[in-house]
Amino acid sequence: MEIAPNVHLLECTKGSYCYLVLGQEPVLVDTGMPGKGSDIVSALAGLGIKPSDLAHIVLTHQDVDHIGNAKHLKEISGATLWAPADDIPYIHGAERAPGLRRLISRVMRVDRPRIDQALDPGRLVGDLEVIPAPGHTPGHICLRTGDVLLAGDLVTSRGGKLKKSPGILTWDKSALKRSLAAVGRLPFDWVCPAHGEPVRRGSLWETLIE
Numbered sequence: 391m392e393i394a395p396n397v398h399l400l401e402c403t404k405g406s407y408c409y410l411v412l413g414q415e416p417v418l419v420d421t422g423m424p425g426k427g428s429d430i431v432s433a434l435a436g437l438g439i440k441p442s443d444l445a446h447i448v449l450t451h452q453d454v455d456h457i458g459n460a461k462h463l464k465e466i467s468g469a470t471l472w473a474p475a476d477d478i479p480y481i482h483g484a485e486r487a488p489g490l491r492r493l494i495s496r497v498m499r500v501d502r503p504r505i506d507q508a509l510d511p512g513r514l515v516g517d518l519e520v521i522p523a524p525g526h527t528p529g530h531i532c533l534r535t536g537d538v539l540l541a542g543d544l545v546t547s548r549g550g551k552l553k554k555s556p557g558i559l560t561w562d563k564s565a566l567k568r569s570l571a572a573v574g575r576l577p578f579d580w581v582c583p584a585h586g587e588p589v590r591r592g593s594l595w596e597t598l599i600e
Contacts, residue, residue, distance in 0.1 A: 391439070392395055392537060393409075393416060393484060393492070393580055393582060393588050394536060394537065394538050394580055395466040395534065395536075396411060396412040396413050396517070396535070397409060397410075397411055397412075397535065397536075397540075397580075397582070398410040398411075398412070398437055398590060399582065400422075400430060400431070400433040400434075402421070402426065402430065402433045403422040403426055403429070403430065403433075405422075405423060405455070405528050405581070405585070405587065406420070406422050406423050406455035406456060406458075406584050407420075407422075407562075407583070407584050407585070408420045408421060408422050408430060409540055409582060410434065410437060410439065411516060411517060411518055411533075411535055411540075412439075412501075413516055413517035413519055413535070414516055415442070415445035415446060415515075415516040415517075416443050416444050416445055416446075416516070416584065417445065417448055417465050417515055417516040417517075417518055417541055418430075418434075418444055418446070418448070418543070419445045419448050419518070419533060419540050420448070420449060420450055420456045420457075420470070420584060421449070421451065421453065421456065421457060421458055421459040421460045421463055421564065422456070422459055423446065423454075423455045423458045423498075424454065424458035424459065424499065424500050424501075425458070425459075426458060426459055426496060427463060428578065429461040429542075430459060430463065431463075431466070434492030436492045437530040438583075439569035440489065441469075442466040442467055442468060443467075443501045443590065444463075444469040445469055445470065446469050446470050446471075446472060446515050446516055447463055447464060447467070447469045447470070447471045447472065447474065447508070448470070448472045448473075448515055448533065448550075449473040449474075449477075449481070449505075449527060449534070450474075450530060450532070450540070450542030450543070450584070451473075451474060451477050451527040451530040451531070451542055452473070452477035452480040452481050452487065452492055452496075452500045452525060452527050452529070453491070453510075453520040453527065453543065453556050453559075453567070454495060454500050455480055455564070455584075456542070456543075456584065457496075457500060457502075457503060460503040461502065461503035461504075461590065462501065469503070469586060470506045470507055471503055471505055471506045471507070471508065472505065472509050472515060473505045473508065473509060473529070474505045474509050474522075474527075474528075474529025474530065475507070475509065475529060475530060475573060476507035476527075476528040477483055477522060477524060477526070477527050477528060477529035477530070478505050478529075478551070480527075480549060481503065482504065482505070483502050483523050485597070487527075490558060490559060494565070498553065500575070502594055509529075510529055515533075517535045517536075517537050518533040518534065518540070519533065519534045519535070521533065521534055521539075521573060523541075523544045523569040523571070523572070523573055524561075524562065524565045524566075524569055525544070525561065525562050525563065525564075525565035525566025525567070525569045526542070526543045526544060526555040526559065526560055526561060526566060527543075527561050528561055528562070528566065529557070530542060530543065530544065530569075532544055532573055534578055537577070537578050537579035537580060538578060538580040539573070539578040539580065539581050539582065539591075540575070540582050541573075541582060541583045541584070542584055543555050543559075543583070543584055543585065544570065544573065544583075545568060545570075545581065545583050546564075546576040546583050546584075546586045547581070547583050547585075547586030547587055547588070547589050548586050550589055551589075551594060551597075551600075552581060552583075552594045552595065552597065552598055554566065554570065556600055567599070570595075571597050571599050572597050574595045574596070574598070574599055578591060579591055581594070581595070
């Protein structure tokens with residue numbers, strides 16, 4: 391599904407959406423639940439993209455449903471794998487996440503990738519601007535290209551409305567609140583979350599920070 395020029399939602403990853411952003415360099419944003427690697431490759435093929443065409447794979451944060459196929463896709467594509475610096479120790483398994491995340495990681499096993507590069511605020515990866523948005527995890531980031539915000543898990547959508555990241559999976563609620571306010575000051579039209587369908591921003595963001 392094309393959300394805007396060069397921004398494609400991979401429908402095969404429903405439940406934890408991945409996005410393909412074309413432009414000067416093809417970028418895959420997040421890699422979905424474990425076991426979705428072949429589905430993602432097929433979806434890319436439907437858009438005329440081979441794995442070797444990918445220049446970058448960007449992980450918005452450490453959670454299993456975002457890093458689930460990163461190792462496999464990195465190996466078959468040769469793409470540079472990026473992640474937020476504060477989340478890299480958890481992605482590599484050097485640190486263990488607390489609470490429910492620890493339980494999830496025990497139940498939902500994942501082949502842990504090795505990150506090539508850390509994401510710095512304001513960096514451009516392909517046509518994507520890196521926007522720090524901690525709270526859901528310590529290093530969580532959003533990405534922006536044109537009038538599209540790839541929101542990761544900063545927000546979810548349901549029934550055409552936006553909601554904050556679920557409290558039970560929020561690492562730092564105060565940081566999340568600050569991130570919602572900071573991101574909300576940026577200009578964008580489309581909000582593309584990992585969980586839920588893309589929505590037009592309209593006045594929806596204001597309901598998150600009241």
